[in-house]
Structures are given as structure tokens and as C-alpha cells.
Amino acid sequence: MIISTGTRAALEPTPGLAEAQPLTHVEALELDQIPEHLIVIGGGYVGLELSQAMRRFGSKVSVIDRNDRLLHREDEDVSEGLRSLFEDEGIDIVLNARIKSVSGKSGEAVKILIERKGVSQTLEGSHLLIAAGRTPNTADIGLELAGVELTDRGYVKVNERLETTAPGVWALGEVAGSPQFTHISFDDFRVFRDDIAGGNHATTGRQVPFCLFTDPEFARVGLSETEAKKQGIAYRLFKIPMEDVLRARTLSETRGFLKALVEADGDRILGFAGFAVDAGEIMGSVQIAMIAGLPYTALREAILTHPTLLEGLNPLFASVPSVPHQSIQMADRHQERDRSEKKLA
Numbered sequence: 001m002i003i004s005t006g007t008r009a010a011l012e013p014t015p016g017l018a019e020a021q022p023l024t025h026v027e028a029l030e031l032d033q034i035p036e037h038l039i040v041i042g043g044g045y046v047g048l049e050l051s052q053a054m055r056r057f058g059s060k061v062s063v064i065d066r067n068d069r070l071l072h073r074e075d076e077d078v079s080e081g082l083r084s085l086f087e088d089e090g091i092d093i094v095l096n097a098r099i100k101s102v103s104g105k106s107g108e109a110v111k112i113l114i115e116r117k118g119v120s121q122t123l124e125g126s127h128l129l130i131a132a133g134r135t136p137n138t139a140d141i142g143l144e145l146a147g148v149e150l151t152d153r154g155y156v157k158v159n160e161r162l163e164t165t166a167p168g169v170w171a172l173g174e175v176a177g178s179p180q181f182t183h184i185s186f187d188d189f190r191v192f193r194d195d196i197a198g199g200n201h202a203t204t205g206r207q208v209p210f211c212l213f214t215d216p217e218f219a220r221v222g223l224s225e226t227e228a229k230k231q232g233i234a235y236r237l238f239k240i241p242m243e244d245v246l247r248a249r250t251l252s253e254t255r256g257f258l259k260a261l262v263e264a265d266g267d268r269i270l271g272f273a274g275f276a277v278d279a280g281e282i283m284g285s286v287q288i289a290m291i292a293g294l295p296y297t298a299l300r301e302a303i304l305t306h307p308t309l310l311e312g313l314n315p316l317f318a319s320v321p322s323v324p325h326q327s328i329q330m331a332d333r334h335q336e337r338d339r340s341e342k343k344l345a
């Protein structure tokens, strides 16, 4: 048996929130009117994509997030790029906000009381969209009767072969806590398919590419700078603004950047991120190079058609990389050690 019941929009127990009957992405996509003023709770993927779309349809839009920047797990230049994009489009961004209570009803009038750094503030709008995370669909379907255990966060507990704690029961996709993308749910299916046929396919170590479908898009595969720093992985950073990509100029779509992390002591590509027109498509080519284990120099020297967006990979990998990041820290640590050894002497 397979459990693949997915997730749904999470609704925090904020006073008045459930009574306000907020839209989730499901209702938002079925609206037959343009909200006059849409307040969006959540500056993640769903919140950002729908905010920009609704703004472009003509709504006034305010996005509230509890963190100090949009897409807060991504690198700061990504958050900053999105912030300036949204501000240029006239979307209000309210960060560091704790929602204290909600009153009114979405579709009529809503009031949100928030606190920002100890200061109370009220936001008023006509519609409310909740896009503040997901909840697994695991309650009330008798999983406990079948011996299927859940994690602390309510997802089905699985191993790297997506087997649950009940023999002969697998869980696939978001309900199993897999990264929340359609292509990952599909890959979970491949893991199951291969294992049930006697193979040995696991979810460990797989690539998780993704794309935020704003305009321009944000796409990433492999390590971000934030992740590389956290894991202590030394890298050289190659980064160019989209003005350096000739196709972006012909399209008059020069907002954003491309960047790639290359290992410090070799030519392997560790990660790629693009905040750019068609970034998802550009990323795909770098991802294939990564799968093939090509050195970054192969993309630097490749003869790529002019003028296409992919041609931008030539200037990206021909740009002057940063000094390897971790080695700066290592050098600092060595200097510190030398200083303390001198003091001891």
C-alpha cells in the first residue's frame, strides 16, 4: 500500500484567523473577482508567486512574513532581489511581523493586528490569503491502526527507501516529508518502483532543483552560499549581473543575476542559482553538466548559440571568481592561532 495524501495549507491557531475564512491557494486560483486589497500571510513560494500575480491583475497587495527577509532560507542577494522587485511593483512587504489576531472575513473586510519589534500595527484589506507553510494530510485516516508511525511534525515516518514503520506500506511525496516539489514526488515514485522490483534505490543524496515562478524566476540546484558556509565547504563564487547576458539585453529583461559555486581546489560545480528571466531553463543546463560531472571550464569554453540565455553561461564561468570563501575563514583561524601561540611563547 502507498500513502500519498500530500499536504494542505497550514492554519495557525491565531485568534480570529479560522473565522476570517482566509483563502488558500485553492480558493485564490478560483476567484472570479480581483481582490481590492489582498493581504498575504507568508513570504515563501506560494505567497510570493500569488502576490505578484494578483498585483499584476490590479490588486493592492501586502505580504506579511515573520522573518526578516523574503525566502529567508536562501542567500541574502536572492532575498534582496525579490524585495526590490516587489517594491518596484508596488507590493507592500511587512517583515519581522508577529500576527496577534485577525478580525473580519476574507472577501468582505479583514483587519490584522501585528507586532513588529514590540510595536503594534493594524493592516486592513479586503481579502486574506494564507500561505504560511503546509500541514501533512495524515490525521483521521486510521494510520495508527495500521501501525504507521508519524514524526513529531505529523509527517509519515519513512526510511531512505520510503518504507513506513508498517510492513508493506510506503509513503511517497509531501506526506512523507519529501521536499515539496512535484518532480520530487515523482522521483519518490521511482524509488518505490525500483525497490519493489528488487532494486536498491534510495532518496539519499539526490539533487533537488527548484524554481520560484515569479517574473523573473529564481531557480537553484546544488549548494547555496548559505548551505556551503554552514557545511564548511570551501568554494569559489562566480557571479554576473543579467546585464552581462546579451540575450537578457535583447529581451530588455536585465534584472537579476546568475551565480555558481565551484569547489575551491578543483573544477567541480557545487551549485547554481539564477534570479533571472527563464532562470529555471538556464539552471537545467547547469544541472545536466553537474550530473555529467563536467568541470565548470566546459561551460566556460562551450560554443553556445548567440543570442540565447544559455550563452550567459560563458561570461558567468569566465568571470573572475571570489577568493575561496572557507579559505578566508581558515586563514583568519590560522592567524588567530599564530597570535595566541605567540602570546603563550
Ligand SMILES: Cc1cc2nc3c(=O)[nH]c(=O)nc-3n(C[C@H](O)[C@H](O)[C@H](O)COP(=O)(O)OP(=O)(O)OC[C@H]3O[C@@H](n4cnc5c(N)ncnc54)[C@H](O)[C@@H]3O)c2cc1C
Residues within 6 Å of the ligand: 004, 005, 006, 007, 025, 046, 137, 141, 172, 173, 174, 175, 179, 180, 181, 182, 183, 184, 185, 213
Ligand atoms: C500554489 C502551489 C504552487 C506550486 N507550484 C509548484 C511548482 O511550480 N513546481 C513544483 O514542483 N511544485 C509546486 N508545488 C508543490 C507541488 O504541488 C507538490 O509538491 C506536489 O503536488 C506534491 O505531490 P504529492 O503527491 O505529495 O501530493 P498532492 O499533489 O497534494 O496529492 C495528494 C492527493 O491526495 C489527496 N488526498 C488527501 N487526503 C486524502 C484522503 N484521505 N483520501 C484520499 N485522497 C486524499 C489530495 O486531495 C490530493 O489529490 C506547488 C504547490 C502549491 C500549493
